[in-house]
Amino acid sequence: MTLTPMEQFEVKPLVAEPLFHIGGHPIYFTNQSLLMVIVVIAASLFLTLTVKPGRLVPTRGQSMAEASYEFVANMIHSATGEDGLKYFPFIFSLFIFVLFCNFFGMVPGSFTVTSQIAVTFALAALVILLVIVVGFMKHGLHFLTLFVPKAPWYLLILLVPIEVISFLTRPISLSVRLFANMLAGHTMLAVFAGFVVALGSAGGVFTGLAIAPMFLIVAIMLLELLVAFLQAYVFAILTCIYLNEALHLHDHH
């Protein structure tokens, strides 16, 4: 028996023929695309079907939808202030998409969309492009003072390149953080599941010992559920923080 913990991250086309071609590259409908479609449908249904206006006592579903709305609204308000609420639809969709992707990935046998660097980097690049566009639209060329902190000129020679590099590495760190957490967590689960199978099939005393990694999997699963939520939250709040810098430059709101 061989351990293949990375097998779960393989992107396989579900339909043999490519859907269409972009610049000569065939575009397939993969298991990843399927999971993304499911996530979008589930999230839309969750946020629309549960909420009905005019209910005196909200149902459980409506409470959850409203709580997630208020949670993100409070987060944006505390991180970017009043004028950040304009970007609420973007950040809320981002948060819900990442959260649902992470949670759907926790279902055994499914596929974790956010464990693909292509997906997370696309999301992070979108965030950074939005930050740059918003910054230039609000401040014009004055936006470039973001890279010039208040310091004597001889320190600026050192500080400006550091600020520029730290700004340019943001999409990388934002995407790799989410991708690494998901990849590491799911690989860990698969490795421990491999222990259970190996011990269970070993026979004799070892079959009974297989219960120990089994309980460990349950504990790790709980940790991973926390991480799944936390990473969606971190992704959203870092988006808010970057947006705040573009909106207010150095002065705090």
Add this chain to the structure above:
Amino acid sequence: MELAAAKMIGAGIACIALVGAGIGIGNVFGSYLAGALRNPGAAATQTTNLLLGFALCEATGLFGLVIALIILFT
């Protein structure tokens, strides 16, 4: 040296990055607890910062783990 053996050793070395994550997460929760016991009234307001610090800290260590996994399984 055999390529497979070198890969295993490399993956093991890459996992040292997790030492930093362990120290960092311990520091985050330890400092939070120390602060919260001095001023319990302000503790509840800082839970978002606590979770943010935990997640950022954990991620830096996981970068190393991902390198190890990539070395091992690709």
